[in-house]
Amino acid sequence: MGNRPRWESWWQTAKSVALALLLAGLVRSFLVQPFWIPSGSMKETLLVGDFLFVNKFAYGWSRFSCPFALCPIEGRLWGAMPERGDIVVFRHPRNGDDYIKRLIGLPGDRVQMRDGLLFLNDRMVARREAGSYREIYAPQGPGGAMPRCRNHPRPGGICLKDRAIETLPNGVSYPVLNLSDLGFADTTTTFTVPPGHVFVMGDNRDNSLDSRYALARGGVGFVPVENLIGRADRVIFSSAGSSLLAVWTWRFDRLFHALH
CATH class of the missing domain: 1.20.5 (Single alpha-helices involved in coiled-coils or other helix-helix interfaces)
Known part of the structure; x- marks a missing residue:
């Protein structure tokens, strides 16, 4: 007792x-899923070390909404199509990893790159030059990767990339970064997005494996709508260091930073 x-x-x-x-x-x-930014493919919109929550009810739910794709859902439940310009998290169609990119093309859209310029449905997407993006040439994040630059700085020096602002037909504007217009994916064939799929690209154009790379190792190709996990709306906090415990490396200016 x-x-x-x-x-x-x-x-x-x-x-x-x-x-x-x-x-x-x-x-x-x-409802939401935490997501840690491991690479620089979405700079300057997203930085290595950004931590955010993904809005999982933005597009409804699919089997990929649950960990290990265990949700017993066929297709999408209460599904809603994303909009051009959304920052989407999705399950990679082949390797099963979660990726984050910007949605550029919807089903039926024709997408092409010509000398580093984006064309959507045979019209060049509005673009204006916006100077240079500057960052320190130093290891970034837990992986310690060095940023890619159009110049050749020494460690601790200033890494430069060309910067422009693109505006999609629906009015969504965002910055894109560029190293040169001579890369493999700077001039492409015309991609026609098939039904039930979307076309995604990274804002850091020369440092992103995305829908332009259909067959390359790590390339994404067209993303099935079913693979969409959710929309990224806001950075919760951000760390420039290799550990969250290193408070002195936190980027306090990115606390609750809204994404566009």
């Missing part, structure tokens, strides 16, 4: 923990 209160306490604790885990699983599956 004397041990009963202790067992009751343990039982209550176990039920509370189980309920908390269940609620956390439901939230992650159907």
